[in-house]
Amino acid sequence: xxxxxxxxxxxxxxxxxxxxxxxxxxxxxxxxxxxxxxxxxxxxxxxxxxxxxxxxxxxxxxxxxxxxxxxxxxxxxxxxxxxxxxxxxxxxxxxxxxxxxxxxxxxxxxxxxxxxxxxxxxxxxxxxxxxxxxxxxxxxxxxxxxxxxxxxxxxxxxxxxxxxxxxxxxxxxxxxxxxxxxxxxxxxxxxxxxxxxxxxxxxxxxxxxxxxxxxxxxxxxxxxxxxxxxxxxxxxxxxxxxxxxxxxxxxxxxxxxxxxxxxxxxxxxxxxxxxxxxxxxxxxxxxxxxxxxxxxxxxxxxxxxxxxxxxxxxxxxxxxxxxx
Amino acid sequence: xxxxxxxxxxxxxxxxxxxxxxxxxxxxxxxxxxxxxxxxxxxxxxxxxxxxxxxxxxxxxxxxxxxxxxxxxxxxxxxxxxxxxxxxxxxxxxxxxxxxxxxxxxxxxxxxxxxxxxxxxxxxxxxxxxxxxxxxxxxxxxxxxxxxxxxxxxxxxxxxxxxxxxxxxxxxxxxxxxxxxxxxxxxxxxxxxxxxxxxxxxxxxxxxxxxxxxxxxxxxxxxxxxxxxxxxxxxxxxxxxxxxxxxxx
Numbered sequence: 001x002x003x004x005x006x007x008x009x010x011x012x013x014x015x016x017x018x019x020x021x022x023x024x025x026x027x028x029x030x031x032x033x034x035x036x037x038x039x040x041x042x043x044x045x046x047x048x049x050x051x052x053x054x055x056x057x058x059x060x061x062x063x064x065x066x067x068x069x070x071x072x073x074x075x076x077x078x079x080x081x082x083x084x085x086x087x088x089x090x091x092x093x094x095x096x097x098x099x100x101x102x103x104x105x106x107x108x109x110x111x112x113x114x115x116x117x118x119x120x121x122x123x124x125x126x127x128x129x130x131x132x133x134x135x136x137x138x139x140x141x142x143x144x145x146x147x148x149x150x151x152x153x154x155x156x157x158x159x160x161x162x163x164x165x166x167x168x169x170x171x172x173x174x175x176x177x178x179x180x181x182x183x184x185x186x187x188x189x190x191x192x193x194x195x196x197x198x199x200x201x202x203x204x205x206x207x208x209x210x211x212x213x214x215x216x217x218x219x220x221x222x223x224x225x226x227x228x229x230x231x232x233x234x235x236x237x238x239x240x241x242x243x244x245x246x247x248x249x250x251x252x253x254x255x256x257x258x259x260x261x262x263x264x265x266x267x268x269x270x271x272x273x274x275x276x277x278x279x280x281x282x283x284x285x286x287x288x289x290x291x292x293x294x295x296x297x298x299x300x301x302x303x304x305x306x307x308x309x310x311x312x313x314x315x316x317x318x319x320x321x322x323x324x
Numbered sequence: 325x326x327x328x329x330x331x332x333x334x335x336x337x338x339x340x341x342x343x344x345x346x347x348x349x350x351x352x353x354x355x356x357x358x359x360x361x362x363x364x365x366x367x368x369x370x371x372x373x374x375x376x377x378x379x380x381x382x383x384x385x386x387x388x389x390x391x392x393x394x395x396x397x398x399x400x401x402x403x404x405x406x407x408x409x410x411x412x413x414x415x416x417x418x419x420x421x422x423x424x425x426x427x428x429x430x431x432x433x434x435x436x437x438x439x440x441x442x443x444x445x446x447x448x449x450x451x452x453x454x455x456x457x458x459x460x461x462x463x464x465x466x467x468x469x470x471x472x473x474x475x476x477x478x479x480x481x482x483x484x485x486x487x488x489x490x491x492x493x494x495x496x497x498x499x500x501x502x503x504x505x506x507x508x509x510x511x512x513x514x515x516x517x518x519x520x521x522x523x524x525x526x527x528x529x530x531x532x533x534x535x536x537x538x539x540x541x542x543x544x545x546x547x548x549x550x551x552x553x554x555x556x557x558x559x560x561x562x563x564x565x566x567x568x569x570x571x572x573x
Contacts, residue, residue: 056350056355059349059350059358060350062349063346063349063350063351066346066349067343067346067347067557067560067561068560068561068563068564069564070394070564070565070571070573071390071394071565071573072339072369072372072373072376072389072390072393073373073390074573075342075343075346075369076366076369076370076373079346079349079362079365079366079369080366082349082350082362083359083362083363083366086355086358086359086362087359089355090355090356090359093355103355128564128573178573181572181573182573185571185572185573186568186570186571188568188571189568189571294350294351295350297351298350298351298352298353299353301353301413301414302352302353302354302357302414303353304472304474304475304478305353305354305357305414305415305468305475306353306354307471307472307474307475308467308468308470308471308472308474308475309354309467309468309471310471311470311471311472311475312466312467312468312470312471313467315470
């Protein structure tokens with residue numbers, strides 16, 4: 001899940017709002033020119049924007065290893081993956097633009113801290129095994145949320161999700177494949193793999209957002225089918241799927257209280273440290289400063305390029321008009 | 325071993341340039357440019373796998389493409405000095421790319437008729453990608469040269485800096501002459517006039533001036549004298565393979 005704690009707008013009891021809700025309940029898709037409550041539009045902009053920003057900032061922890069990838073094939077796969085992520089950002093910004101906000105406006109809100117991106121990208125990638133853990137756990141957690149979002153009520157968002165999900169499942173597989181190689185490799189590689197799981201386990205659980213009982217934004221978003229499952233449901237599903245994979249790899253999930261619960265048909269597990277999560281959200285994660293600084297630097301240093309491209313396009317248009 | 329030498333020249337160019345471009349991941353001036361840079365880097369790394377794979381096969385010493393990429397030192401690398409130059413600003417990166425692409429595409433197109441069918445096969449596949457690279461780098465150099473006063477100044481500075489590295493592409497040696505004689509690869513010096521003409525047209529459209537003088541740096545494609553930059557690129561790229569010898573990834 002790349003959207004966390006998205007503040008939900010409220011609906012009203014007008015006849016239009018009631019008709020709108022009936023369309024959603026009937027499973028219809030809402031399209032850009034359709035009437036929609038202001039709260040629905042604003043919530044979607046926040047959620048899609050946060051997701052897009054996460055894709056963009058998410059290039060950084062993986063980009064950190066492209067120049068150090070251990071083989072040509074791994075380098076090519078990682079490049080393809082980071083390229084996909086930039087592409088996902090692009091689809092999502094386009095989806096947000098259909099709601100009346102420009103990509104530049106959203107970018108500026110990311111860069112000055114008014115909008116957030118997923119907490120997970122504020123953690124450092126320290127070894128090559130982290131490329132495995134990011135694909136396996138982080139993309140795995142993202143897919144948990146994104147698969148149901150293919151059925152979300154807003155048409156452009158739903159269509160973007162369908163394209164994105166196809167690529168995300170490839171990302172998760174390549175992450176697991178890296179972990180397999182490491183877990184079956186030398187002692188040093190096994191140690192690297194375990195260390196990566198130790199560091200990424202709880203931050204991955206945090207990706208789903210705080211527990212439902214503390215989540216104030218869920219109900220309206222769920223009624224609007226902007227959010228399809230509760231945070232706790234998705235977290236449980238993620239743990240149930242991932243623990244057997246860790247066992248298969250021969251790695252230990254860093255949770256002494258993890259055990260199978262026959263009655264509920266799922267694992268009992270420890271909650272992440274939510275005080276750490278709130279610190280990361282506030283800007284005090286290990287890499288918040290570096291991530292935002294990197295994106296601000298890219299934006300500022302790219303200004304002359306963007307200005308020049310626009311100026312050249314204007315000159316070409318003017319020359320074409322004179323020729324005509 | 326002339327063919328091995330030639331294949332290393334091809335593969336090392338794409339490897340070093342691909343690595344250089346990938347330094348931009350997450351740091352580009354606009355999303356579309358980041359995607360295009362990653363895509364170009366991906367193509368070049370793919371071409372590296374083919375060229376160095378073939379080099380390893382021709383060498384017959386049990387080495388793989390990865391061994392050649394990750395376990396040779398500076399003196400064994402055969403890439404042009406141009407492609408190992410630091411990324412600089414976006415203008416410098418795109419100027420480096422254009423100066424290379426304008427050579428790379430015609431060279432690959434000539435290789436398609438190589439008397440060695442394996443080389444012809446790799447060249448045919450790579451030429452399709454190189455055509456797209458050239459189209460994009462040429463358009464970008466023109467747009468940034470023509471765009472604003474600042475962008476024009478930056479692009480002129482990039483051209484002044486990199487032009488002395490362009491001549492090395494056409495500095496033929498015995499390896500080139502022997503391959504040309506065998507019909508395996510064209511002699512690069514025969515492509516020089518066409519190159520100068522094409523670059524001339526591009527720079528005119530970009531409102532940029534090609535520096536005067538015939539001087540060119542050399543020593544990359546023969547391995548005689550690389551720049552100091554290559555060692556740093558290799559120490560990053562080869563670090564895992566060097567630190568954990570024998571591991572598979």
